Amino acid sequence: MKMERLYRPVASRLAALLVLSMVTMTCGLLEAQGEGRGPNGEDLRFINFTSIKIEAAGKGKNSYTIEIKAKANPLPLGTKVDFLLTCRSQTIKTFTEAVPGNKRIDADFVVKNVHPGPDKYMFRTVINLKKQTSAVRKEIEKNPKLFPPAGNPWTEFHFENQFKIGSPEEIAASVAEMRNWFISRYTELAKLDGKISAEVKGIEAGTSTEYLDSSGAFEEKKWRMWFDKKVVDRLIEFQAEIKKSFVDPKFTAHRLVLAHLSELTNSVAWRAIDKSADLYRSQKLKPVTTDVKPDKLEIQVRSSRRRVPRKSDLRRLLDKINSLLGIGGQEGS
The missing domain is CATH 1.20.120 (Four Helix Bundle (Hemerythrin (Met), subunit A))
Known part of the structure; x- marks a missing residue:
């Protein structure tokens, strides 16, 4: 009985720690996807794609231009955003764009040696504090609610904007x-x-x-x-x-x-x-x-x-x- 009484508090503490760690991991994942970033706890993404178009680049076989349009309203002017083109979780190529004054990113990404197939591609966007200018870094650090330090580099997976390459x-x-x-x-x-x-x-x-x-x-x-x-x-x-x-x-x-x-x-x-x-x-x-x-x-x-x-x-x-x-x-x- 004594051993059982001693065991119960230890088991309870271990269970509590396990639950807490799982909650912490879950919250971190949700924040990385843009959930809970808004002023009142609403969903808020850094990057919102409004258009993704694929066209042959005309620079040889298996070369394509990916035309993207995206809103970056929450981000400070000049923030450097990495756009990682991925397929089956593998990074194909990384492009970097700076947020302009109108907070609208409009870019053409040319990719070569990308072979058409049934698998879908998507972008993973990353904001790395180390890559920012001192002015942008200060703006980011002033808003820990939007940019929790533990989340750096801040990553978003755009599963809802997947696309195929090729006709x-x-x-x-x-x-x-x-x-x-x-x-x-x-x-x-x-x-x-x-x-x-x-x-x-x-x-x-x-x-x-x-x-x-x-x-x-x-x-x-x-x-x-x-x-x-x-x-x-x-x-x-x-x-x-x-x-x-x-x-x-x-x-x-x-x-x-x-x-x-x-x-x-x-x-x-x-x-x-x-x-x-x-x-x-x-x-x-x-x-x-x-x-x-x-x-x-x-x-x-x-x-x-x-x-x-x-x-x-x-x-x-x-x-x-x-x-x-x-x-x-x-x-x-």
């Missing part, structure tokens, strides 16, 4: 291009995985004669020529291509699909060297080092860290990729 025709063409790119690569991976299994089984059964000498014995040199050049080197090329694609603007909205494709490629790589090592063992040979601890080939797989990936693991990854690409009647996000 319907451009978006459809881009979607088809991306789907074909991913399909061609995972199809080649599937064929490669199947080819390795078939060759190993054929050697063990004595039917794959191209890797056997005249007496029917396994010829390691011939196997290494095929496996190292046609399998390992190709998988290394795949992995390098995927890494490069992660920083390609064309894949901005497809980085999650790339992550699954990378996982699929590494899974096929792990399965490949494991089958080659098993082949050596079946021939009473010691597996070569590169089949046990590969040098350039990556085999780290998050979904199967403790075991060699199975075909069912490959199918699950393939299902995730197809879902995100909208293949098979189910479009992901």
Whole structure:
């Protein structure tokens, strides 16, 4: 009973602290969205978009002009506002505008290498005290109700003003291009995985004669020529291509699909060297080092860290990729 009485106050205090922290976090998020900033506690945003228009920039393929019009009534004259163009929470480019005397921001932002797609873009606006002139900084610091110091840099997410880039025709063409790119690569991976299994089984059964000498014995040199050049080197090329694609603007909205494709490629790589090592063992040979601890080939797989990936693991990854690409009647996000 004594222990129970001692425990209750401690538990109560912990619960109270937890609730208080949750309320504080919630209030901070609400203030960041412009709620409660007004003189009487009403909603008040720093930036209110009145118009966002997208047009081809005429400076080459995948270049667009984003024409924005916005009201900035609560902000002091000369306040520097960062407009972060984002897609799927990733920052594409940042533009900076100063609030003019009429508190109306009218700007044209030119973006290059932005590929049309079904995903929506939006702006996140940020006011950073460090970037302001001394005069603007003084005006901001005089109004802690509007600019709570703990909120610096003051950020607003404009979910209600999301937009797409590109015409319907451009978006459809881009979607088809991306789907074909991913399909061609995972199809080649599937064929490669199947080819390795078939060759190993054929050697063990004595039917794959191209890797056997005249007496029917396994010829390691011939196997290494095929496996190292046609399998390992190709998988290394795949992995390098995927890494490069992660920083390609064309894949901005497809980085999650790339992550699954990378996982699929590494899974096929792990399965490949494991089958080659098993082949050596079946021939009473010691597996070569590169089949046990590969040098350039990556085999780290998050979904199967403790075991060699199975075909069912490959199918699950393939299902995730197809879902995100909208293949098979189910479009992901």
